[in-house]
Amino acid sequence: MSVFYRSNNRDFTLAKGNCVEVLSQFEFQFDMIFADPPYFLSNNGISVQNGKQVSVNKGNWDRSNGFEQDNNFNYEWIKACRSKLKDNGTIWISGTYHNIFSVAQMLKELNFRILNCVTWAKTNPPPNLSCKFFTHSTEFILWARKSQKVSHYFNYDLMKEINGGSQMRDLWVLPAIAKWEKTCGKHPTQKTLPLLSRIIMASTKEHAWILDPFAGSSTTGIAASLLNRRFLGIEQEINFLKLSKQRREEIENNKIRNDYLNKICKYSDKPISNILELNFNSPKSYYGKDLPF
Template sequence: MLLLEDTFSALEQIKAGSIDMIFADPPYFLSNDGITCQAGKMVSVNKGSWDKIASLEEKHAFNRRWIRLCRQALSLNGTIWISGTLHNIYSIGMALEQEGFQIINNITWQKTNPPPNLACRCFTHSTETILWAQKNEKKAKHCFHYQLMKEQNEGKQMRDVWVGSLTPKGEKTEGRHPTQKPLYLLRRIIEASTDEGDIVLDPFCGSSTTGVAAKQLGRRYIGIDKEREYIELSVRRLKLEEEHERV
């Protein structure tokens, strides 16, 4: 199910305790009129008005609000995964604890092909952080398919540093989203922390990589985005996945 709606109003309508897992890729708030490199070309880092914020206080209030609503939607044993960069992840981490979550893991996603640093005034940004958290309640028992993750890691315990490429062109045939995550990343997250038939929610769904992965793995999906362009992109991607399933 896809909802073309403001994240806050949509989350308020989700039945309390009905969601098994949430993956959130919220605005990073890095649109500061700077430059970056994309496909060998110098381009603006600005993503859109949704990626701008007036102050640190406003950013943290934004994060606390949507995280609070996500906690309400999650089941007792449900978990939330949130991706981010240095621009927002520290606010996210504090907001999680302030809103009654306990962080399970701090995943470092190391990109094998990050864009080069054009300014040459700092180290190349080549990682993102993904926080995995559960409700900070004694009775909460989160789902973790430890053995499956071990099998996927050649029989060794899977560590909290995941190495892989950025989203390949083959996953952008239906259109582009500026912060689209690769499919392998969402498949691992969903496989690790849900069972077949579980409900997965993405409150900032963008191009719905979460939805494609959920569909491939037999999970149910709810995606929310306030931008019609991205909901339409999500529809195209999910329809394409359905066509692949029929073949």
């Protein structure tokens, strides 16, 4: 296994390689997994970015290889992740209609229990250029637990508090990626920190271990570090690994770290910092169980 980077306090590790191959090389189980796999939507279409027409093609990794191969791909990586998830652990998987139905079917075949299908309604979606159908403004995030019988962790009280005292629903109105999240560079499918922070706070305790098998620019890992969790990201592309490293080193700067936390807290009806007693000054050092490499 190739460890590309590890932060000084060991809360953030990046491994280079194919996630199925990397996960087969060590024994360790995580509290939570977030996965943003290929959506299979690189079909030579056109979208809008910063007011300009751009191709929707992300790369060969995002192209569909047909029904059977796409399903087999989802089955294999989810199976690999299942063996690295604690019995009371949960997995979150994002997607659109291009891939999410396949993901749901593979979760069922691998005996996960699907808990929710969260709809992320973006406050700033790109316009529909063709004007022949509705504007795409949502993504879906499946939340599932490993065991049918072993209960999972859910911070119900916190989710209720940051939702103004009402039960949080499975419709989340949050922005798409913002300029302040791209200071180190861009990733074509980068998720937003407010979204990942909510997911992490909902389903883990502080110091939990979180895995992202398709790390990309490691928004999962940045959110984990900001919220005092620990993270392993797996990524094949060297440029994305370099971007992830830059982003993690960026939040060693206390001013930037503090700024990011305040921006995350903005999307709560109650200051998250008051609830979690977050450390706004510097990343914590960790003790206890560590990755076996």
